Amino acid sequence: MDLPLLRSTFAVVERRAEHAVTYFYSHLFWRNPGVRELFPEDMAPQRDRLFAALTHVVTGLDEPGLPDYLGRLGRDHRKFLATPALYAAVGESLLAAFAHAAGSAWTIEAEKAWSEAYGRVAGMMLRGAEESAGAGEPAWWDADVVGHRRHGDDLAVLTLRPRRPFPFLPGQYAGVSSLRVPRVWRTYSLGNAPRADGTLDLHVSRIRGGAMSTALVDGVRPGETLRLSAAGGAAVRRTAPGALRTYVCAGTGWAPVKALLEEAAVADPAAGGRIFMVARSREYLYGREDLDRLAARLPGLSVTHITSAPRHPRDQATERLLTALRACGRWPDHDVHLAGPPGFVTEVAEVLAELGADPARTHYDVLPPVGRFTTRPSSRAEWLLQPPAVRWHDPAARAPR
Numbered sequence: 522m523d524l525p526l527l528r529s530t531f532a533v534v535e536r537r538a539e540h541a542v543t544y545f546y547s548h549l550f551w552r553n554p555g556v557r558e559l560f561p562e563d564m565a566p567q568r569d570r571l572f573a574a575l576t577h578v579v580t581g582l583d584e585p586g587l588p589d590y591l592g593r594l595g596r597d598h599r600k601f602l603a604t605p606a607l608y609a610a611v612g613e614s615l616l617a618a619f620a621h622a623a624g625s626a627w628t629i630e631a632e633k634a635w636s637e638a639y640g641r642v643a644g645m646m647l648r649g650a651e652e653s654a655g656a657g658e659p660a661w662w663d664a665d666v667v668g669h670r671r672h673g674d675d676l677a678v679l680t681l682r683p684r685r686p687f688p689f690l691p692g693q694y695a696g697v698s699s700l701r702v703p704r705v706w707r708t709y710s711l712g713n714a715p716r717a718d719g720t721l722d723l724h725v726s727r728i729r730g731g732a733m734s735t736a737l738v739d740g741v742r743p744g745e746t747l748r749l750s751a752a753g754g755a756a757v758r759r760t761a762p763g764a765l766r767t768y769v770c771a772g773t774g775w776a777p778v779k780a781l782l783e784e785a786a787v788a789d790p791a792a793g794g795r796i797f798m799v800a801r802s803r804e805y806l807y808g809r810e811d812l813d814r815l816a817a818r819l820p821g822l823s824v825t826h827i828t829s830a831p832r833h834p835r836d837q838a839t840e841r842l843l844t845a846l847r848a849c850g851r852w853p854d855h856d857v858h859l860a861g862p863p864g865f866v867t868e869v870a871e872v873l874a875e876l877g878a879d880p881a882r883t884h885y886d887v888l889p890p891v892g893r894f895t896t897r898p899s900s901r902a903e904w905l906l907q908p909p910a911v912r913w914h915d916p917a918a919r920a921p922r
């Protein structure tokens with residue numbers, strides 16, 4: 522594969538991303554009647570995702586982990602009812618859009634390189650999908666909502682009972698879809714270790730403009746059915762029994778950390794280390810009671826709750842956390858588990874690396890941005906002062922882990 526040529530043409534297309542994406546979807550829907558209905562009504566987040574995914578693939582084309590990543594992506598795309606014919610149609614429209622956006626940079630050689638690259642990518646995704654179907658894995662799991670607990674106006678914990686066994690590891694996340702927001706899928710961490718009754722918790726924080734999080738917090742009630750896609754995420758390596766560990770979570774990042782602590786409380790109750798729970802204010806420390814209960818079963822772990830001071834900006838909590846982390850020692854000896862808003866995770870991971878934590882032992886997922894905005898303003902005033910820019914890319918996707 523001619524990587525330099527792929528990257529140089531992509532750089533040209535990227536500069537006209539908005540144009541290219543509009544052309545791509547128009548071409549796809551025009552040429553393939555019926556395909557439009559596979560996509561959500563609101564296409565804006567979809568547009569962001571397409572380029573985030575393309576960026577991820579183009580920057581990682583020579584990475585040994587790419588076949589695995591694409592295999593998982595293909596397995597996950599079964600939930601979108603993606604058939605080989607759809608992959609072919611997408612490829613055709615993608616090349617047409619690139620040709621249109623790249624202008625004179627679109628040479629015969631570039632077209633050949635892109636057609637080859639897309640063929641390889643689609644092949645790896647289809648293989649992943651076939652393997653998953655061959656192993657008898659469903660394309661999605663239907664799950665009944667059996668509990669819905671609100672914490673204030675913007676947070677809810679939903680309890681679901683999947684109708685067939687749903688395999689996952691503590692700390693992983695799953696795609697979630699509701700008929701209230703047709704064909705939209707959002708990722709949520711699973712907020713518990715596997716239970717005997719098979720139920721699982723989703724912690725949902727409402728995001729401004731987020732149709733799914735609003736439906737899950739305000740609308741969905743016990744008795745309704747949600748859909749789950751296969752569990753995924755980086756939380757596949759376990760901390761060795763007895764090894765020191767630090768858990769850091771912010772907001773609903775508490776969900777995967779709670780799952781990991783429940784696992785540790787059974788598998789490794791003598792574990793030593795520390796837990797930091799961060800929230801924008803005391804009212805948002807919704808997991809505190811559960812954390813205290815778990816900490817009582819894990820006496821070797823020290824617990825610190827951190828919030829912003831009353832009437833101070835939400836991010837003061839992060840500043841306070843960083844001060845606390847700088848005061849801790851022995852970072853090279855700790856496994857670190859990190860979860861929370863993407864900006865939080867990126868910032869804390871950088872500081873931890875400076876403090877000596879081993880990046881290979883610092884575990885986190887950078888979840889795709891949810892809705893159009895990655896964080897929610899804490900007040901109307903903050904919103905008016907700092908309206909967030911619409912993002913075409915998830916910069917985190919440029920650095921696949």
Ligand SMILES: NC(=O)C1=CN([C@@H]2O[C@H](COP(=O)(O)OP(=O)(O)OC[C@H]3O[C@@H](n4cnc5c(N)ncnc54)[C@H](O)[C@@H]3O)[C@@H](O)[C@H]2O)C=CC1
Binds near residue numbers: 776802837862868895
């Ligand atoms: N596996 C994971 O890493 C998980 C990540 N999440 C993500 O966590 C977020 C949860 O949102 P909320 O609960 O509403 O949290 P939030 O918006 O209330 O933020 C909680 C705290 O995180 C810090 N923070 C937020 N944005 C930051 C930024 N850009 N830079 C530095 N610090 C920042 C602040 O200290 C804030 O007080 C969502 O974006 C969700 O996608 C949620 C669950 C699991």
